[in-house]
Amino acid sequence: xxxxxxTALPDLFAALKGRVYVPVREGKGFGFAxxxxxxWPADYQNTIVPPKQILFPQTEDLYSFRMEGExxxxxxxxxxxxxxxxxxxxxxxxxxxELLDLVFRQGPYLDAPYSKxxxxxxxxxxxxxxxxxxxxxxxxxxxxxxxxxxxxxxxDLGEVLLIEPGTAKGKELLDGLxxxxxxxxxxxxxxxxLRDEARETITLQAPVEGITEGLQENFEHPLWEEVARKCxxxxxxxxxxxxxxxxxxxxxxxxxxxxxxxxxxxCMYCNYTLMAGGHNxxxxxxxxxxxxxxxxxxxxxxxxxxxGCVGCGRCLQNCPVHMDITRFMAxxxxxMAK
Amino acid sequence: MTNELIPQVAxxxxxxxxxxDVKTFTFRGExxxxxxxxxxxxxxxxxxxxxxxxxxxxxxxxQEDMEFSIKRVGLVTEALHKLxxxxxxxxxxxxxxxxxxxxxxxxxxxxxxxxxxxAPLRSLINYCLDNRADYGGVDIIYGARSPQDLVFTDELFxxxxxxxxxxxQTTVDVGDETWQGPVGVVTKLLExxxxxxxxxxxxxxGPPIMIxxxxxxxxxxGYQDDQIITTLEKRMKCGVGKCGRCNIGGKYIxxxxxxxxxxxxxxxxxxx
Numbered sequence: 001x002x003x004x005x006x007t008a009l010p011d012l013f014a015a016l017k018g019r020v021y022v023p024v025r026e027g028k029g030f031g032f033a034x035x036x037x038x039x040w041p042a043d044y045q046n047t048i049v050p051p052k053q054i055l056f057p058q059t060e061d062l063y064s065f066r067m068e069g070e071x072x073x074x075x076x077x078x079x080x081x082x083x084x085x086x087x088x089x090x091x092x093x094x095x096x097x098e099l100l101d102l103v104f105r106q107g108p109y110l111d112a113p114y115s116k117x118x119x120x121x122x123x124x125x126x127x128x129x130x131x132x133x134x135x136x137x138x139x140x141x142x143x144x145x146x147x148x149x150x151x152x153x154x155x156d157l158g159e160v161l162l163i164e165p166g167t168a169k170g171k172e173l174l175d176g177l178x179x180x181x182x183x184x185x186x187x188x189x190x191x192x193x194l195r196d197e198a199r200e201t202i203t204l205q206a207p208v209e210g211i212t213e214g215l216q217e218n219f220e221h222p223l224w225e226e227v228a229r230k231c232x233x234x235x236x237x238x239x240x241x242x243x244x245x246x247x248x249x250x251x252x253x254x255x256x257x258x259x260x261x262x263x264x265x266x267c268m269y270c271n272y273t274l275m276a277g278g279h280n281x282x283x284x285x286x287x288x289x290x291x292x293x294x295x296x297x298x299x300x301x302x303x304x305x306x307x308g309c310v311g312c313g314r315c316l317q318n319c320p321v322h323m324d325i326t327r328f329m330a331x332x333x334x335x336m337a338k
Numbered sequence: 339m340t341n342e343l344i345p346q347v348a349x350x351x352x353x354x355x356x357x358x359d360v361k362t363f364t365f366r367g368e369x370x371x372x373x374x375x376x377x378x379x380x381x382x383x384x385x386x387x388x389x390x391x392x393x394x395x396x397x398x399x400x401q402e403d404m405e406f407s408i409k410r411v412g413l414v415t416e417a418l419h420k421l422x423x424x425x426x427x428x429x430x431x432x433x434x435x436x437x438x439x440x441x442x443x444x445x446x447x448x449x450x451x452x453x454x455x456x457a458p459l460r461s462l463i464n465y466c467l468d469n470r471a472d473y474g475g476v477d478i479i480y481g482a483r484s485p486q487d488l489v490f491t492d493e494l495f496x497x498x499x500x501x502x503x504x505x506x507q508t509t510v511d512v513g514d515e516t517w518q519g520p521v522g523v524v525t526k527l528l529e530x531x532x533x534x535x536x537x538x539x540x541x542x543x544g545p546p547i548m549i550x551x552x553x554x555x556x557x558x559x560g561y562q563d564d565q566i567i568t569t570l571e572k573r574m575k576c577g578v579g580k581c582g583r584c585n586i587g588g589k590y591i592x593x594x595x596x597x598x599x600x601x602x603x604x605x606x607x608x609x610x
Contacts, residue, residue, distance in 0.1 A: 062341065062343050062344060063344050065386040065387070067386075067387065070349075070424050070425045070426055071347070071426045072347050072386060072426040072427075072428065074344065074345070074347060074386070074428070076341060076344050079341075103580055104580065107579060107593070108578075108579075108593065109342050109578035109579065109580070109593075110339060110342075111342075111578075111580060112339045112340060112341040112342065112343075113341065115339060116339060219587075219607040219608070220608075245580060245582065246581055246582030246583065247575070247576070247580070247581045247582070248575055248581070249343065249390065249575045249576070249581070251386055251387060251388070251389065253386070253387035256387060258386065258387055260386060262343070265575075265581070265582070265583075267582060267583070272573075272583055273572065273573050273583050273584075274573060275571075275572070275573045276391070276411045276412025276413070276414070276415065276573075277411045277412065279546075281572065281586075281609050281610060282609065287609065291585075294587075295582075295585075298587075298588070299585065299587060299588035300588075302587075302588040303588050
């Protein structure tokens with residue numbers, strides 16, 4: 001394990017060859033932004049928007065086009081080239097990226113822009129000291145202060161950060177920079193203590209066991225109507241979710257010249273599944289809310305063997321009408337027990 | 339790594355009017371066929387300044403060219419219907435699983451189509467007729483609202499009935515003074531024909547209401563769920579199982595479908 005003084009962090013950021021994203025103050029909260037020479041904020045618990053937008057931007061050009069008489073000229077957007085360093089993401093968001101990897105980097109088709117960025121990304125995870133009241137990562141088997149498989153795991157000991165590499169490229173990066181000293185034994189045990197204590201601060205729990213199997217049996221149930229009733233279909237939950245990956249493809253054009261881009265979409269929107277001709281397989285918010293919960297808790301596990309939720313708590317923290325996936329899971333559990 | 343979401347450019351080399359709101363387009367890429375495909379697979383067709391939509395490929399891979407039969411129902415199809423010879427479109431694919439050819443080999447085949455739903459079936463019908471020795475008897479039942487709404491009339495009335503072992507029956511919901519064939523829904527013809535389920539696979543595509551009644555009739559005639567194949571459609575954007583919207587349960591119609599047996603559909607939630 002290595003250690004670095006926090007005052008030396010600007011040296012670290014400057015030494016990283018690529019674009020370095022750090023958590024910065026953004027309005028009343030925090031968000032990830034390219035490091036611009038300022039010191040990073042130490043007092044954030046988590047960012048409002050997850051770092052998924054660095055790898056899967058909210059809008060992204062795919063190609064530009066030009067109508068030339070009868071012909072169409074298509075010019076693919078140039079892909080990202082620079083290495084990306086995401087410094088200080090939390091273990092839940094690290095897991096969120098691993099789940100996006102399952103969608104975008106596996107299966108018969110790879111998502112080229114995402115994969116290209118991701119292949120060249122370093123994830124430097126900072127362990128949480130204390131969870132928020134809305135955090136429930138431990139329900140999904142996550143640890144608030146350790147992310148298995150992260151390039152780096154880091155712990156904040158006040159004056160210094162402790163760093164442990166978790167991948168070969170993470171170790172190579174750490175060994176290649178002369179900014180670190182070996183951590184002392186005392187520091188290592190402090191980090192271990194922090195890790196153990198952080199776990200105890202996660203008090204919100206969601207009943208995960210058997211939920212997938214239970215939901216498989218309850219696609220038609222009056223509970224869906226009840227759960228969906230207060231939803232405003234604003235889509236905030238999906239935009240702030242570290243694992244939501246739905247997108248739309250759209251074009252802008254003027255006089256036969258324009259570009260095609262993709263942007264985040266939300267299964268909470270009424271026209272998301274609306275077909276030409278008027279048929280809508282998910283016509284009311286009952287079906288749409290059901291789809292969102294089932295995607296996280298049933299479909300994702302069926303397809304990838306993992307839950308599509310990491311317990312970051314953003315959806316419940318930011319819902320204007322206090323929809324709460326943990327409460328839904330508890331209700332579902334009750335219903336399924338009957 | 340190529341970006342699957344970027345289309346290649348193809349040209350319209352033929353346009354055939356099928357009905358007042360259906361046209362069949364032939365597209366050719368720079369090197370001929372835009373890409374190889376199998377019957378039942380789909381492709382994204384786009385006019386970049388308007389939009390992009392998923393269509394089943396109606397030609398058979400045994401043919402030289404790639405054809406799409408497109409019904410005018412929305413923004414993209416409205417613009418596509420204005421295409422003229424020589425104009426360029428974007429096309430990408432193929433997408434989806436296609437028909438389970440191995441399962442069909444050596445079997446008698448029963449095709450039941452309604453309206454524009456004959457488009458994906460036509461790909462498989464022509465594929466089977468071009469590989470005639472691999473399949474048993476072929477029965478085709480097709481229905482449309484009126485004689486004016488029949489698509490692929492050349493094949494229905496001329497080409498297919500001439501092939502040995504092929505029977506074609508066409509019906510319309512409402513006839514007119516020119517129509518001398520049967521009048522009524524396809525299920526009526528199906529019951530009259532009563533094809534023996536033994537060694538036969540039924541493949542159906544059409545409007546949801548037709549499919550519903552066809553499945554009911556097939557069950558009545560003794561067909562098992564794993565003997566019946568249908569194809570589904572949903573709104574799609576990516577075609578590669580990532581943009582999210584075409585799922586039924588955990589299955590994405592663009593990748594896991596569009597072709598399913600009824601037995602497979604029984605395992606999925608009812609969200610058609």
